[in-house]
Amino acid sequence: MPELVLPTTSVMTSFLEAMDEFVAEGAENSQTAAWIDVNAPGWQDPERFATFVEAVKADALLDSPRPDWHVPCTTLWWVDGHDYLGRIAIRHVLNDFLLDVGGHIGYDVRPTRRREGHATAMLRAALPWALALGIDPALVTCDDDNVGSIRVIEACGGVLEDVRGLKRRYWVPTT
Template sequence: MPELVPPTTLVMDSFLEAMDEFVAEGTTDTQTAGWIERFGDSWQTPAGFEAFVAEIRAQEVDEIAIPAHWVLTSTRWWIEGDTYLGRIALRQRLNEKLADVGGHIGYDVRPSARRCGHASGMLRAVLPLAHSFGIDPALVTCDDDNVASIRVIEGAGGVLEDVRGIKRRYWVPTA
């Protein structure tokens, strides 16, 4: 049964396979795409992967570890055994951009693991963490044409507030 865990070096091989899937798919404009661009040349070695994991974990608690215009972000990986299935990011507060189109929570599932309920499982599993940060409800957004994410968000109790450009904005209860 999959579980939500902080980033870990224990799934390095599966994680790198998943990143290859995202590259083949042409993933853009996600946290995962940013990781590929920033760390793709260095995480192929155990030491490089360990440094990547340490940096991602630091972004949860260390304002200095986050890039400009970012907020503290609690990243969790959805894994089953030693298999990386996806990631979910909980932004601990909203800045102007996140309040408009990014939201508190963003997620993606590796292409080979989609349509198995993993996004729904991740979202449900991260809601108590959001609540522990005093977030209730959480803003979750998705593209207006992303039927799968619409179902995931609405399945978690998301209530549509509005559509801004191509982004649907939902408020999801965390308690």
């Protein structure tokens, strides 16, 4: 049964296979795409992968170094045993960009495991984590033409506030 976990080296093989799927798809403008740009191919080495995992977990800490435009972020991986299925990021606070475009929560599911209900289950499972961080409601955004994400967000109780440019902005209760 899939579950949200903190990033772990136990899914390294499956994680790297998923990253190859995102590369083949042409992933861009996401946390996953940024991970690929910065870390591949070095993370094929188990020690470098372990360093990457620790860095992802450390991003949740207030005192971790980060670019000025980044905020503390808890990243969780959606896994089934040793199979990496996707990731979800919970941004602890909103800066101007996140308020307008990115939101509190962003997620993606590996391409070969889409349309299986993982995104909805993952977002539902992440809402208590967001509440524990003091977030209620959570802003979740998606592209205006992303029918799959619109359905996921609405299935989790998202209420559309508005559409800004190409982004739909929803408030999702975490309680």
